[in-house]
Amino acid sequence: MSSSKVIHAFYNDDEVVLDAVKKVKAAHHHIEEVFCPFPVHGLDKAMGLAPTRIAIASFMFGVTGLAVAIWMTNYMMIQDWPQDIGGKPSFSWFKNMPAFVPIMFEMTVFFAAHLMVITFYMRSRIWPFKKAENPDPRTTDDHFLMEIPVHNNEEELMTLLKETGAVEINVVDSDSH
Incomplete structure (x- = not known):
């Protein structure tokens, strides 16, 4: 050979x-x-x-994080345990949405950042304890x-x-x- x-x-x-x-x-x-x-x-x-498509993946991960944040705030604060905090009505997610903006932002960034790191390592084939090439x-x-x-x-x-x-x-x- x-x-x-x-x-x-x-x-x-x-x-x-x-x-x-x-x-x-x-x-x-x-x-x-x-x-x-x-x-x-x-x-x-x-x-x-x-050209890389990693920016598209990042956008999709961010959208996923935003969707999870919307679902999470609606479930926790409106459906599961509605509370009257500071006179805000807890009957509608849309009426309370301004209070949930920081949560939606942070979850969008959290999902995009963490899933991008995982995607980068998988795409680059960098595994723990891998021998350097x-x-x-x-x-x-x-x-x-x-x-x-x-x-x-x-x-x-x-x-x-x-x-x-x-x-x-x-x-x-x-x-x-």
Whole structure:
């Protein structure tokens, strides 16, 4: 069984790696992954990644929280145990709604925030006690790593990556990391 090889090109500046990604993509090479110590603005567009739908999920979680808050305040304060607090009538949720606005706001934020964290971890496949998939520890400190699969074009890729400003280029077995 033959193992596939990948090239790890290291960069030490975010602008350089962003330009390098654009040049590698312009040369029609596939970039498997770019590992960065911090988010690089525009890198997702340069790599051609699809836009995220996480904002839609957040909105839906917030709407769910708002619905739960409306149901909860109606059940607790109107149906289950109606009380006359400060002269406010407890016969209708709509008459008491201004008093429930803080509860509705907080439940909307609570649901959106907590469910977004869970969604992010599930979408990113980050589980408790999961082994890190980072191929080089320097990418958590001060280096950027571009991982490109090799398909009988090793010399061409090496030349291109040197032109883009890579400070270090290594060919490694993709099964080893």
